[in-house]
Structure formats: structure tokens, C-alpha cells
Amino acid sequence: MPSESVPFKNLVDISFFAEKIDLALSTISYGDKPAELYDPIRYIMQLGGKRLRPLVTLLAGYLFQDDVQKCIKPACGVEIFHNFTLLHDDIMDKAPLRRGKPTVHEKWNHNIAILSGDVMMVRAYEQFLEVEPAKLQKVLKLFSSCAAAVCEGQQLDMNFETRDYITIDDYLHMITLKTAVLLGFSLELGAILNGATEHDAKLLKNFGINVGIAFQLRDDLLDVYGDQTKFGKQLGGDILADKKTFLLLTALTQADDKQKEILSRFRNNTAAAAEEKVREVTQVYTELDIRAQTEAKINNYFEEAIQCLNAVSAPENRQALLRNLALQLMEREN
Amino acid sequence: MPSESVPFKNLVDISFFAEKIDLALSTISYGDKPAELYDPIRYIMQLGGKRLRPLVTLLAGYLFQDDVQKCIKPACGVEIFHNFTLLHDDIMDKAPLRRGKPTVHEKWNHNIAILSGDVMMVRAYEQFLEVEPAKLQKVLKLFSSCAAAVCEGQQLDMNFETRDYITIDDYLHMITLKTAVLLGFSLELGAILNGATEHDAKLLKNFGINVGIAFQLRDDLLDVYGDQTKFGKQLGGDILADKKTFLLLTALTQADDKQKEILSRFRNNTAAAAEEKVREVTQVYTELDIRAQTEAKINNYFEEAIQCLNAVSAPENRQALLRNLALQLMEREN
Numbered sequence: 001m002p003s004e005s006v007p008f009k010n011l012v013d014i015s016f017f018a019e020k021i022d023l024a025l026s027t028i029s030y031g032d033k034p035a036e037l038y039d040p041i042r043y044i045m046q047l048g049g050k051r052l053r054p055l056v057t058l059l060a061g062y063l064f065q066d067d068v069q070k071c072i073k074p075a076c077g078v079e080i081f082h083n084f085t086l087l088h089d090d091i092m093d094k095a096p097l098r099r100g101k102p103t104v105h106e107k108w109n110h111n112i113a114i115l116s117g118d119v120m121m122v123r124a125y126e127q128f129l130e131v132e133p134a135k136l137q138k139v140l141k142l143f144s145s146c147a148a149a150v151c152e153g154q155q156l157d158m159n160f161e162t163r164d165y166i167t168i169d170d171y172l173h174m175i176t177l178k179t180a181v182l183l184g185f186s187l188e189l190g191a192i193l194n195g196a197t198e199h200d201a202k203l204l205k206n207f208g209i210n211v212g213i214a215f216q217l218r219d220d221l222l223d224v225y226g227d228q229t230k231f232g233k234q235l236g237g238d239i240l241a242d243k244k245t246f247l248l249l250t251a252l253t254q255a256d257d258k259q260k261e262i263l264s265r266f267r268n269n270t271a272a273a274a275e276e277k278v279r280e281v282t283q284v285y286t287e288l289d290i291r292a293q294t295e296a297k298i299n300n301y302f303e304e305a306i307q308c309l310n311a312v313s314a315p316e317n318r319q320a321l322l323r324n325l326a327l328q329l330m331e332r333e334n
Numbered sequence: 335m336p337s338e339s340v341p342f343k344n345l346v347d348i349s350f351f352a353e354k355i356d357l358a359l360s361t362i363s364y365g366d367k368p369a370e371l372y373d374p375i376r377y378i379m380q381l382g383g384k385r386l387r388p389l390v391t392l393l394a395g396y397l398f399q400d401d402v403q404k405c406i407k408p409a410c411g412v413e414i415f416h417n418f419t420l421l422h423d424d425i426m427d428k429a430p431l432r433r434g435k436p437t438v439h440e441k442w443n444h445n446i447a448i449l450s451g452d453v454m455m456v457r458a459y460e461q462f463l464e465v466e467p468a469k470l471q472k473v474l475k476l477f478s479s480c481a482a483a484v485c486e487g488q489q490l491d492m493n494f495e496t497r498d499y500i501t502i503d504d505y506l507h508m509i510t511l512k513t514a515v516l517l518g519f520s521l522e523l524g525a526i527l528n529g530a531t532e533h534d535a536k537l538l539k540n541f542g543i544n545v546g547i548a549f550q551l552r553d554d555l556l557d558v559y560g561d562q563t564k565f566g567k568q569l570g571g572d573i574l575a576d577k578k579t580f581l582l583l584t585a586l587t588q589a590d591d592k593q594k595e596i597l598s599r600f601r602n603n604t605a606a607a608a609e610e611k612v613r614e615v616t617q618v619y620t621e622l623d624i625r626a627q628t629e630a631k632i633n634n635y636f637e638e639a640i641q642c643l644n645a646v647s648a649p650e651n652r653q654a655l656l657r658n659l660a661l662q663l664m665e666r667e668n
């Protein structure tokens with residue numbers, strides 16, 4: 001396939017790469033028959049999303065070569081894998097909606113959701129198979145380790161629902177596996193494919209892991225302190241669902257007896273009025289300055305990420321694309 | 335890793351290869367934490383089974399080289415994948431037992447069964463990653479196509495449960511995907527890894543597909559005409575479950591009005607006495623000589639398989655190992 005260099009080098013921006021991803025994803029053929037198996041794959045892949053992971057694969061590749069052609073199919077593999085995890089997670093979480101639309105197990109049924117997800121994992125692996133033979137084993141080992149880690153993270157997340165005592169470190173470990181390692185792999189992938197040194201590839205992986213953790217903490221924060229006019233979901237959803245977020249776990253370690261009493265009174269209390277529960281728990285967070293503490297933690301991870309990125313040997317104007325993207329993620333309101 | 339040649343060449347038998355498989359499977363490390371994710375994998379892998387698929391991979395490899403060392407890990411990958419499909423199929427079929435023991439979703443729960451299965455697919459792929467770089471892409475493309483086909487077969491099988499009209503060709507297509515292609519791939523895999531020509535590899539694949547179809551038809555037959563003292567399950571299970579087997583579909587195409595009335599009277603009739611249903615349906619089969627027709631069909635597939643095997647350029651005494659194994663499968667009573 002003839003490859004295409006990046007035109008107007010000084011003008012290139014993220015949308016240039018995003019369009020490449022959208023085009024590539026739109027041309028993937030998942031299969032036809034039986035329709036019950038393949039329609040759900042097209043459905044979930046067309047629900048959209050930020051395409052963040054394949055985008056950073058291309059941006060990471062662009063740090064080392066103008067031409068990102070050979071990164072595109074593997075980047076799609078990461079996106080298919082990510083959507084596979086969403087599909088199976090939605091079954092496990094009994095989620096009715098995904099991006100405002102019925103989830104696959106709601107629109108079709110549980111069995112179809114399980115089996116379509118299984119094929120998605122196969123299709124994800126297939127996207128990697130055009131990687132040059134000398135790098136194929138390495139890339140697939142990293143992808144497989146990452147894929148298993150994501151499953152470990154999901155299992156830990158489920159375990160935490162019924163476990164009484166979870167430390168902040170437990171939580172950070174869980175979100176690292178469930179969310180951050182895939183972002184780290186996405187970056188490492190682009191770096192490896194486009195000839196980065198081992199050192200630079202690992203720096204980019206760490207950039208991704210740190211951004212990923214900060215991203216999840218930002219999620220936790222927005223659920224409580226987001227702007228309802230901009231936030232896509234109802235504020236306080238995590239509080240109502242008794243989710244053990246960074247905010248709650250931090251509050252539990254610092255609460256005095258009165259605050260502990262409030263937190264424990266509302267915990268797993270389905271009889272409590274929703275508005276009151278959100279208000280009272282948020283009040284405890286506010287008394288303990290949990291918002292500032294969470295923002296500080298997010299900043300720590302973000303700073304660590306930026307240091308990794310800055311240490312990569314690549315043109316500054318290309319690093320800026322990834323830096324700006326990370327900044328956008330940190331400042332997002334939804 | 336130092337490789338080990340086959341000793342006593344004239345005395346080598348199937349158990350020599352079976353022991354290699356058992357040893358290799360027993361040393362695979364699936365992972366440790368969280369235990370909820372990895373214990374089910376060890377559990378289902380230790381439930382046993384014939385290890386038929388990895389065994390034929392080694393036997394196919396042995397046709398072309400004394401040393402089957404490089405076939406062993408990929409053969410384990412096939413076995414892990416096969417057990418992954420059993421794990422997820424058992425969820426979909428709501429099966430309480432697998433090899434006489436509680437299924438994973440019964441012993442743990444549905445979510446754990448889904449997620450453990452997902453990791454099993456990852457671990458299956460990982461077993462292939464030591465394949466020499468020049469062959470890795472080819473092997474993984476074939477494996478991935480096969481894996482998707484197995485999922486297609488499972489989806490068709492589920493679709494057939496609620497579909498009124500299924501032709502015998504529909505049924506043969508379904509069992510080819512659900513059962514036979516994985517056996518075909520197992521053989522092709524060993525052939526490719528040990529340097530067979532493209533032609534010989536395809537012959538072995540076709541040998542496997544034909545044996546696989548014959549194997550499934552034998553299953554259908556044993557359910558009705560097996561010897562209860564040797565058959566592991568209650569006879570007539572397929573009849574009671576209204577499974578559209580080769581026997582039923584053949585009977586439906588040949589039944590006269592009276593026989594059609596009997597078959598349709600008992601179909602989806604949960605109120606019917608079990609013993610009466612099995613007896614009456616079996617009586618129709620017997621009147622139509624379905625047993626002999628099924629046996630003839632099995633023989634056709636078996637003969638086709640043997641012709642493929644005989645056409646392979648390999649030592650006769652090594653072909654005999656695969657021929658004898660296929661013969662055992664055809665003559666099995668359970």
C-alpha cells in the first residue's frame with residue numbers, strides 16, 4: 001500500500017490523525033454471517049467515542065517518523081479491543097446505556113453480547129498481523145500482557161464492590177490496570193512501530209499510564225464537582241452507587257467521628273433520599289477539602305506524565321501535540 | 335530450549351505425545367491475582383478431557399519431523415482456546431455441569447465466567463508467540479480465522495434453536511464451524527510448524543474437518559442408539575431437548591404424514607412424558623432407518639478423511655497413528 005507523508009508539516013494538527021483513524025475504522029470488515037454475531041460489533045464501533053487510544057498511537061508514531069501508515073491498523077486493533085472491553089463490562093455491570101444508546105445485551109441479548117465480544121477480541125488481534133515480522137512477536141506480547149491486565153483491573157473493580165476495606169493504593173492499582181495500561185500500551189505501540197528506542201518507548205508508555213490515572217481521577221472529581229450544564233450524566237452518580245472512588249477513599253482516611261458517621265449512614269443505604277445523600281456526602285468532602293486534594297493528585301500524575309514526554313528524543317512541535325491532548329483531557333468538563 | 339527427539343522410533347505410540355501435552359499443560363502459568371480471575375482457568379483446564387486437539391497437532395507435526403518440540407506450546411494454545419469456548423458456551427447454554435463437575439458460572443458466577451474466559455483467549459494467543467517469526471503471521475491468521483469461525487458456529491447453533499426450518503446442509507455447515515474447523519486447524523498447525531508443504535498442510539486440515547464432522551454425527555447417533563451402560567449421559571437427551579440433530583433433520587425430510595404428526599406432536603412439548611417422547615421419536619427414526627443412514631454419512635466423512643490422510647507425503651507408520659486415532663473416535667461408545 002502506498003504510504004502518505006504528512007503534508008504542511010508546520011500546520012499538522014490532531015484532526016489530521018483523527019481523520020485517518022475514522023477512515024480506517026470505517027473500512028474494517030468484521031464479518032457478515034451470522035448477522036446476530038457481526039451486527040453488534042458494527043453497532044458498538046459506530047457509537048463513537050473519542051478514539052483517544054488509536055489517536056495517541058498515531059501521535060506517538062509521528063514523534064519518530066513523518067509517516068504513520070504502519071501504525072494505523074494496530075491502532076484500530078487497540079480501539080476494537082477497547083470497545084470489546086466496554087461490551088463485556090456493560091454485561092457485567094448490567095448497564096442499560098452506552099453513549100446514550102442501548103447496550104448490546106439490551107438491544108440484542110446476553111448471549112449475543114458475550115459472543116460478539118469474543119469475536120471482537122479476535123478481530124482486534126487480527127489488526128496487528130500486518131506488523132513487520134521482526135516486531136510482531138514483541139508487539140503481540142505487549143498487547144497480550146496489556147489485555148490480561150485490563151481484565152485483571154475489571155475483576156478487581158468488581159471485587160471492590162463487595163469488599164469493605166480498600167486502600168487508596170488498592171484503588172490506584174485497580175484504575176492503573178483497568179484504564180491506564182491500555183493508554184500506556186497505545187503510546188508504546190506507536191513508538192515501537194515507528195522505530196523509537198526502547199527508552200523512548202518506555203517513556204511514552206509511562207506518559208500514557210500517568211495520563212490515564214489522572215484521567216480516571218478527573219472522572220471521579222467531575223462526578224461530584226462537575227458543571228451540571230456541561231457534564232453528560234447526573235452529578236453524584238458515584239455517590240448514589242456507593243462507588244469507592246478516590247474521593248470517598250480519601251475522605252474515609254481523614255474523616256472525624258461525626259463525618260465517618262455520615263458516610264457510613266448513607267453507605268449502601270438505598271432508602272436514603274438521593275438528593276440528601278449526594279448533598280450530605282458532598283458536604284463531608286467539602287469540609288475535608290477533598291476537591292483540592294484530588295486536584296493536587298491529578299496534577300502530580302499530569303506533571304509526571306509531562307516529564308516523561310519531555311524526556312523523549314523527538315521534535316518539540318510534535319511533542320506539543322501530545323502535550324496539548326493531555327492538557328485537554330485534564331481540563332475536560334465531561 | 336534443548337529439543338528432544340522421539341526415542342525408539344518403531345515403538346512410538348500416541349501415549350508418548352499425550353504425555354508431552356499433559357506435561358506442557360501442567361506447567362503453564364495463567365496468572366495469580368486476582369484469584370477470582372485465574373482460579374477458574376486452572377479449574378476448567380484441570381477438568382481433563384481427551385486433549386484431542388493438541389494431540390493431533392503433535393501427530394501432524396510428527397509426520398514431517400521427528401522432533402515435535404516447537405509444536406507443543408501452540409498445541410497448548412489450541413487446547414486453551416477450546417476450553418475457553420466450552421467455558422463461554424456453558425454460560426450461554428446455562429449448563430450446570432461440565433465433565434460431571436459444576437461449570438465455572440455455577441461454581442463462581444456469570445461475570446467471573448465471562449471475564450476468565452476473556453483472559454483464556456489472551457492466554458491462548460500467547461502460546462503461539464514463540465512460533466518462529468517467519469511463520470508467526472501465517473499461523474496467527476489461520477488461528478484467528480478459525481477462532482472467529484468457531485464463534486460463528488456457536489451463534490448459528492443458538493439461532494437454530496428458535497428457527498423452524500433448517501436444512502441438513504445448514505446443520506452440516508453449523509457443525510463444521512462449531513466443531514470441525516478447530517480440529518482441522520489443529521492438524522494444519524502441526525504440519526505448518528514442522529515444515530509440511532502447503533499441499534500436505536491443506537490435506538491434513540481437510541482430514542481434520544472430515545473427522546470432526548464425523549465425530550459430531552457420531553455424537554448425534556450415540557445419543558439415541560448408544561449403549562446406556564457405556565454412554566456417559568442419559569440416552570435420548572437430544573430428543574428431550576428438541577435438538578435439531580442430523581437424525582431429526584433427516585427424519586423430517588423422509589417422514590410420511592403419520593410420522594410427521596408424531597414428530598411435531600412431541601416437538602417443544604414439555605408436558606410429554608420423557609420416556610414416551612424418547613420411545614416414540616426413536617420409533618420413527620427406526621422405521622425410517624435413520625441409524626443406517628447416519629452411519630453411512632459418518633462413513634462417507636471418515637472415508638474422505640482417510641483419503642486426505644493417505645495422500646499426505648509422510649511415512650506410513652506415522653500416518654497410521656492418526657488413522658488409528660480417527661478410527662478410535664469413530665468407534666467410541668461415549
